[in-house]
Amino acid sequence: MTNPRGNGLRSVADQSEEERGGPGSILSRQSRDHADLDALMRAHDAETDPDARGRVLAELAERALRHAFAEETVLFPAYRTHLPEHGEELTRHIEGDHQQVNELLEQLQDADPRSAGYDELVHRAFEVIRHDAHDEEDDLLPRLQRVASVEELRAIGAAWEVQRRVAPTRPHPRVPRRPPGNALAAVPLSVTDRVKDAAEHLAGAGAARRAGTAVAAVLLALTAVAAARALRRR
Ligand SMILES: [Fe+2]
Ligand SMILES: [Fe+2]
Structure with missing residues (x-):
């Protein structure tokens, strides 16, 4: 075609x-x-x-x-x-x-x-x-x-x-669309979005899955912070 x-x-x-x-x-x-x-x-x-x-x-x-x-x-x-x-x-x-x-x-x-x-x-x-x-x-x-x-x-x-x-699960039009700004902003937003998602879905089966993804987002945040520190030390 x-x-x-x-x-x-x-x-x-x-x-x-x-x-x-x-x-x-x-x-x-x-x-x-x-x-x-x-x-x-x-x-x-x-x-x-x-x-x-x-x-x-x-x-x-x-x-x-x-x-x-x-x-x-x-x-x-x-x-x-x-x-x-x-x-x-x-x-x-x-x-x-x-x-x-x-x-x-x-x-x-x-x-x-x-x-x-x-x-x-x-x-x-x-x-x-x-x-x-x-x-x-x-x-x-x-x-x-x-x-x-x-x-x-x-x-x-x-x-x-x-x-x-x-990734963040909610719209964030005031966050830059390019790295490094979007990636840095996404770290806390991924966590706060999932906390809001989990609160909204607390009664549903989706809560456990979302909480698991929130843990993944926190781990990503810690990795990003460690990487940023390592870069600053170079
Ligand atoms: Fe696409
Ligand atoms: Fe696209």
Whole structure:
């Protein structure tokens, strides 16, 4: 199939898992997560009960934010290193989309689902999330694939997955979208987000899982502090 961007690259959407570098490659991991996000957006639109819709939206928001945070801390820096002449412009554009998603999801977090304009905000967020996935699958990821080895694509995939697991779970539009600012801000936010998540889900089965991830976030924080101290001593 022809790439809709007309850039002569094979979109990740048209490649088999083997062509993407196997299940652990950043191309395969991104593709799977984009498909899951899309399924959640469609599930949201198919749902008629407002409370159930809200639950689907909350799940989607958390997943989209963690996905984007891990891109900002792992994938985009790797892309700028591999493609210094292309990397700045394209990642700046996608970071702008991530910023919009953070702002829209923050507005939705505080809005009444039955209020006028709520659905419009939801669908503006969906539109940016879908556009973002296309930017990555049709442009950024196939460009990275041309210059990075399969081993590098798998290493980026593994690092992206680690960051995705410990990432903040709520929108933070006032946090920088680039390292080191985003990574430093994320350390306390990952913990406070999960404390809020656990409080909200205390009665549910999700609490234990979230508490476990909070412990992982604290460990990440301690590692980051130790690394920063070691760097300062050099
Ligand atoms: Fe993205
Ligand atoms: Fe993505």
